[in-house]
Amino acid sequence: MHYGNPEVIHGVTVMRDALSPVEQIHLLADLREVAKTAPPFSPMTGWGKPMSVQITAAGRFCWFSDRKGYRYITAHPETGQPFPAIPALALKIWRTFETRVDPDCCLINHYREGARMGLHQDRDEADFGFPVVSLSLGDPGLFRIGGTERKAPTRSFWLHSGDAMVLESETRLAFHGIDRIKFGESALLAGGGRLNLTLRRVAPATT
Numbered sequence: 001m002h003y004g005n006p007e008v009i010h011g012v013t014v015m016r017d018a019l020s021p022v023e024q025i026h027l028l029a030d031l032r033e034v035a036k037t038a039p040p041f042s043p044m045t046g047w048g049k050p051m052s053v054q055i056t057a058a059g060r061f062c063w064f065s066d067r068k069g070y071r072y073i074t075a076h077p078e079t080g081q082p083f084p085a086i087p088a089l090a091l092k093i094w095r096t097f098e099t100r101v102d103p104d105c106c107l108i109n110h111y112r113e114g115a116r117m118g119l120h121q122d123r124d125e126a127d128f129g130f131p132v133v134s135l136s137l138g139d140p141g142l143f144r145i146g147g148t149e150r151k152a153p154t155r156s157f158w159l160h161s162g163d164a165m166v167l168e169s170e171t172r173l174a175f176h177g178i179d180r181i182k183f184g185e186s187a188l189l190a191g192g193g194r195l196n197l198t199l200r201r202v203a204p205a206t207t
């Protein structure tokens, strides 16, 4: 198998099999360590309902949401501790797409059976000149991408374990989400489900 061939799917750069099966296992082990220091939690939506995904993070920042709105935090909401370092394999993938700065946030989303993520934009970062690089592990997720207006037409495609996806230039501020996952298809995660790592540069490049 040949790893790391970027292609453009519905305007989005996708690198199928960016991580080999062995790398996926190694990254998963690193993520288990992250989860020990920074246990996954379910943020509240603006409407006071818990999100169906559980999240945690590595790096300086973690995205957070409660009734007061969305923001980035630098201390875990339950432990009060800073988040652990971003795993090396995740940094390696980011650097194949962006060499000017390293990410300062690696958000880790865990989709259990029935979890999804509604259409949204990633727009709480300082500089949209930097991409959002996402990595998928475990069960396939049906990714939906639209335009920079919520009402723009959307298209969807499946993201599989080991795939990397990049939101940059025209797609950096595109609405996107996960409609559903094909629960139980991958054997990577012991309990099934999907992990998505979203690597972002939150602070300006100079800080």
Ligand SMILES: O=C(O)CCC(=O)C(=O)O
Binding pocket: 107, 109, 117, 122, 134, 141, 143, 159, 176, 177, 178, 196, 198
């Ligand atoms: O799970 C995914 O592939 C997308 C996650 C996402 O869009 C986000 O966390 O902002």
Ligand SMILES: [Mn+2]
Binding pocket: 120, 121, 122, 176
């Ligand atoms: Mn997003």
